[in-house]
Amino acid sequence: MNFETHIGTDIHEAAAYLNSNEIVAIPTETVYGLAANALNELAVSKVYVAKKRPLYNPLIVHIKDINEVEKYAAEVPALAFQLFETFSPGPLTIILPKKDIVPDITTAGKQDVALRIPNHPLSLSLLEMLDYPLAAPSANPFGYISPTSAEHVYNQLRGKIPYILDGGHCKSGLESTVIAFRENKAYLHRLGALGIDELKKIIPNISFETKDDNAPVSPGMLKQHYSPNTILVQSKNIDQLILEQRDRKIGIISFQKNYPIDADKLVVLSPSGDLNEAASRLYAALHYMDALDIDLILVEFMPEEGIGAAMNDRLERAASKFIK
Numbered sequence: 001m002n003f004e005t006h007i008g009t010d011i012h013e014a015a016a017y018l019n020s021n022e023i024v025a026i027p028t029e030t031v032y033g034l035a036a037n038a039l040n041e042l043a044v045s046k047v048y049v050a051k052k053r054p055l056y057n058p059l060i061v062h063i064k065d066i067n068e069v070e071k072y073a074a075e076v077p078a079l080a081f082q083l084f085e086t087f088s089p090g091p092l093t094i095i096l097p098k099k100d101i102v103p104d105i106t107t108a109g110k111q112d113v114a115l116r117i118p119n120h121p122l123s124l125s126l127l128e129m130l131d132y133p134l135a136a137p138s139a140n141p142f143g144y145i146s147p148t149s150a151e152h153v154y155n156q157l158r159g160k161i162p163y164i165l166d167g168g169h170c171k172s173g174l175e176s177t178v179i180a181f182r183e184n185k186a187y188l189h190r191l192g193a194l195g196i197d198e199l200k201k202i203i204p205n206i207s208f209e210t211k212d213d214n215a216p217v218s219p220g221m222l223k224q225h226y227s228p229n230t231i232l233v234q235s236k237n238i239d240q241l242i243l244e245q246r247d248r249k250i251g252i253i254s255f256q257k258n259y260p261i262d263a264d265k266l267v268v269l270s271p272s273g274d275l276n277e278a279a280s281r282l283y284a285a286l287h288y289m290d291a292l293d294i295d296l297i298l299v300e301f302m303p304e305e306g307i308g309a310a311m312n313d314r315l316e317r318a319a320s321k322f323i324k
């Protein structure tokens, strides 16, 4: 289907499209989502098509508040409630056994549903208006960099969706942290905008799932993901690479430091060394670099603290197809 894609801030217009089973890009505090009525198979199928997302990859169901959790989840451990209470609305997604009301296509046939309460005023007001939750993966073509502005969505999905609800630049800029419960034990599925240190205050002994391409419990754990089209190399020694790669056109993304290259080929994520600021700008920097006429994107390793660990996780996946 070919649409003329409009960008606007009208939640009534967004709701009208959603009510007629169309899909709409919505802002969240993490990244933009590609939203559909999570309880309607036809609407949800359009998300997979627009994103070219494999049908084995389930969608997060966005709800308006904690009272909705038990509408869609069959069993909710006390700890899951405690997590929602502490960190929602916010960048936390919890995977729980689903109720039948959630169609199989939304969870890609899995018996679990991923629930999240996004922290963005426009999307929360939109959810208030609807009598169903919104299934929404990140609003990028499968495998590509997630969008953190309406313009990113427009550049990637123009013609494939009727409406982009413009909520400005996403505040945290990295996807939500995903947690699953099995037999009352919590597992970390995906590092994300909610930092580990925060989580550990509630669950000191949380277990990490490992990256394993052969059996991705959650396809966001796929080794290669979040990739720009341009070759990306993450390195601890950018100065050395600048010398080695002098015959190639390079761009550099650094955390704090300046490098001796053309100013328009360098993005310093946070001159003051603030990791949260750096995270909020990372994807925009990747989008920017990918649109330049360069052969190679060199990226520094981020400090492995706070949200820096999640940034390194995304960068490793963005790079891995080239360094295997």
Ligand code: TXA
Pocket: 028, 030, 031, 032, 033, 034, 057, 058, 059, 060, 091, 093, 095, 107, 110, 112, 113, 114, 116, 118, 136, 137, 138, 139, 174, 175, 176, 177, 178, 190, 217, 218, 219, 220, 221
């Ligand atoms: O911040 C976010 O989480 C954003 C915004 C839009 O909410 N959404 C997002 O969605 O990043 P997506 O689809 O790009 O990533 C969701 C991850 C995927 O790795 C997916 O496989 C996993 O969550 N997931 C969703 N439902 C699941 C389920 N029922 N079981 C296991 N993994 C699930």
Ligand code: MG
Pocket: 137, 138, 146
């Ligand atoms: Mg995604």
